[in-house]
Amino acid sequence: MLFLINSNKMFFLFIMIFSTLISISSNSWLGCWIGLEINLLSFIPLMSNPNNLMNSEASLKYFLIQSIASINFLFSILLCMSFFKNFFIDNLFSILINSSLLMKMGSTPFHFWFPNIMEGLSWMNNFILMTWQKISPMILISYYMNFYLLFFMMIFNVMIGTISSFNQSSLRKLMAFSSINNLGWLLAALSISENLWLIYFLFYSLFISIMCFLFYTLNIYFINQLFNFNLNFFIKISIMINFFSLGGLPPFLGFFPKWLIINYLLFNNSFIILFFFIMSSLIMLFIYIRIIYFSFMFYSIKLKWNKIMIKNNFMNFINIISFFSLLGMLLSTLFFL
Secondary structure, rough: HHHHHHHHHHHHHHHHHHHHHHHHHOHHHHHHHHHHHHHHHHHHHOOOOOOHHHHHHHHHHHHHHHHHHHHHHHHHHHHHOOOOOOHHHHHHHHHHHHHHHHOOOOOOOOHHHHHHHHHOOOOHHHHHHOOHHHHHHHHHHHHHHOOOHHHHHHHHHHHHHOOOOOOEEHHHHHHHHHHHHHHHHHHHHHOOOHHHHHHHHHHHHHHHHHHHHHHHHOOEEEHHHHHHHHOOOHHHHHHHHHHHHOOOOOOOOOHHHHHHHHHHHHHHOHHHHHHHHHHHHHHHHHHHHHHHHHHHHHOOOOOHHHOOOOOOHHHHHHHHHHHHHHHHHHHHHHOOO
């Protein structure tokens, strides 16, 4: 939690938060672009660390990608202001603006930078990149939405995020592809209503925050560390519960927002996209279960030289929040009474 201690990091963190508010509350596209640029320039100092070359490399890559997306966004805005509106021109500009915003948050088919940058960052920066940095592009997409483009983007996100999660040894890359998978659900929620998007985003941010804080505290970056570490049994249970919630297994809290989206898609006879969503969730659950199963199977190994000293109060707090996820089915039942 370096940026929580360093006053300079705190300054840039506040700028990043307010730049998002500027972007989503602006009444002109140029104001939205300015907010996105301030957001980029405030997140770069949070990412960079002179003692870590991987962080510096990731921050440079992030700057280049975001600059290209911002140039495309500004170019689309200027073209939109220059031409007379008709059906064809309006669709073309909505595709251009949506594509540049999708590129900004790491959606397919512009997702290739996202896992590589995630691999070079700390867990705290990964948490910001997976949650807060997606807010302003998604809300700006809701202002000028192209449903035909988003329909294909939803399917591509859930499928590519799922397929790419296979054979990943790095937990950061696994979480990156899981974020791409959940981005498909977030786009579906956004196309339904902003309230549903907010519900899904809050639940998703809760699970991502717990996972990132757990991995940060345990100093875990690769899947084999889950096998080798002599972890506390309750820590493994917490990791299991949050993995299942991210995958959307029914008894857990993560199933609740996915259930809302599935119900809406069923009522509107959107069976094609529903098929892809459910199949991708099942495959992601298989990947998570495979990791958790082996993690529990290797629990009997005792490595005395690799003890983990963790503050009991912090871990008790994390465990309480994780077990709150078990109330998901009760919450879902009460909501639909």
